[in-house]
Amino acid sequence: MTARRLDGTEAARAIRDDVARGVASLRRETGVTAGLTVVLVGDHPASAAYVRGKEKAALAAGMSSETLRLPATAGETEIVETVTSLNANPGVHGILVQLPLPPGVDADRVLEAIDPAKDVDGFHPVNAGRLLLGLPGVLPCTPAGVIALLKRNAIALAGKRAVVLGRSNIVGKPMALLLLREHCTVTIAHSRTQRLAAVAAEADILVAAIGQPGFVGTEFIKPGATVVDVGIHTLTDEGRVRELFGEDDAKLRALREKGSVLCGDVHPREGAARAGFLSPVPGGVGPMTIAMLLSNTVEAARRCSASA
Numbered sequence: 001m002t003a004r005r006l007d008g009t010e011a012a013r014a015i016r017d018d019v020a021r022g023v024a025s026l027r028r029e030t031g032v033t034a035g036l037t038v039v040l041v042g043d044h045p046a047s048a049a050y051v052r053g054k055e056k057a058a059l060a061a062g063m064s065s066e067t068l069r070l071p072a073t074a075g076e077t078e079i080v081e082t083v084t085s086l087n088a089n090p091g092v093h094g095i096l097v098q099l100p101l102p103p104g105v106d107a108d109r110v111l112e113a114i115d116p117a118k119d120v121d122g123f124h125p126v127n128a129g130r131l132l133l134g135l136p137g138v139l140p141c142t143p144a145g146v147i148a149l150l151k152r153n154a155i156a157l158a159g160k161r162a163v164v165l166g167r168s169n170i171v172g173k174p175m176a177l178l179l180l181r182e183h184c185t186v187t188i189a190h191s192r193t194q195r196l197a198a199v200a201a202e203a204d205i206l207v208a209a210i211g212q213p214g215f216v217g218t219e220f221i222k223p224g225a226t227v228v229d230v231g232i233h234t235l236t237d238e239g240r241v242r243e244l245f246g247e248d249d250a251k252l253r254a255l256r257e258k259g260s261v262l263c264g265d266v267h268p269r270e271g272a273a274r275a276g277f278l279s280p281v282p283g284g285v286g287p288m289t290i291a292m293l294l295s296n297t298v299e300a301a302r303r304c305s306a307s308a
Helices: 008-030 045-060 076-087 107-112 125-133 141-152 172-181 196-200 238-245 249-258 268-274 285-307
Strands: 035-041 064-070 094-097 161-165 185-189 205-208 226-229 233-235 261-263
Touching: 008 045, 008 141, 008 285, 035 045, 035 076, 035 285, 045 064, 045 285, 064 076, 076 094, 076 107, 094 107, 094 285, 125 172, 141 172, 141 226, 141 285, 161 172, 161 196, 172 185, 172 205, 185 196, 233 238, 238 249, 238 261, 238 268, 249 261
Parallel strands: 035 064, 035 094, 161 185, 161 205, 205 226
Antiparallel strands: 233 261
16 A cells, blocks of 8 residues: 555645635725734744745735744743734734744743734634634634645545544644544544554544654554644654665755755654555645645735724
């Protein structure tokens, strides 16, 4: 068995095209240009790279986009004041505070300061509560992207057994709620789950968000299951790259030329040999997350214009 690829790049392109049409339509009908502002604190390299990708995607969709860069020494009060000023700015429809924040800053307090209507990441307690109750609201980008990826590949969800590996507030918990909304029977498994691999192997749909590179191997995967890999890790050790990818010339060449190779939570060779469908890393969930962020932003702008 060789798993079929759940191509997030292709699916995200289609969503971003829809978003671009929505942005143009909103501007034409109301004169409003959807606007996304990202707050970046410090100079964490991975965070900076993520923010550049989001800004580029927003501009390509015809949105206005701005990144407010605060020094790593910025305190919690300064960050909250920045968010508060964005809440009051009618030209800003989406606010995203890039995580992680520097040590000593209470991320929950910062995220709670965002106007729930402008919380395009879907992390605010109001939006989390609306998701729990099944009410309309802003959905977290990565879990929403996973559902969109599954649906665009015609993966049947209703009645299926789904297991989510990971219980974070950002991915694991909302992912389980969205799968439940699609009428799956859902289990959340985590580091303290007994017989973890056996529980995962019961899944028709397995979402790996456990945060360990290559952790999900053959024993975790039911033959023919649909496996969505949310993890993303940077490998710099050649031995580890060979362990996960074997004698993959392209990966070894990338390691030599770039100094690193990306992988997910799923063992790439074992996942490909065991699953029916598998999302790649990179090119799977990552592009979908950005696409859903743009979708959330244009929807926020549309709601704002309707209430003006």
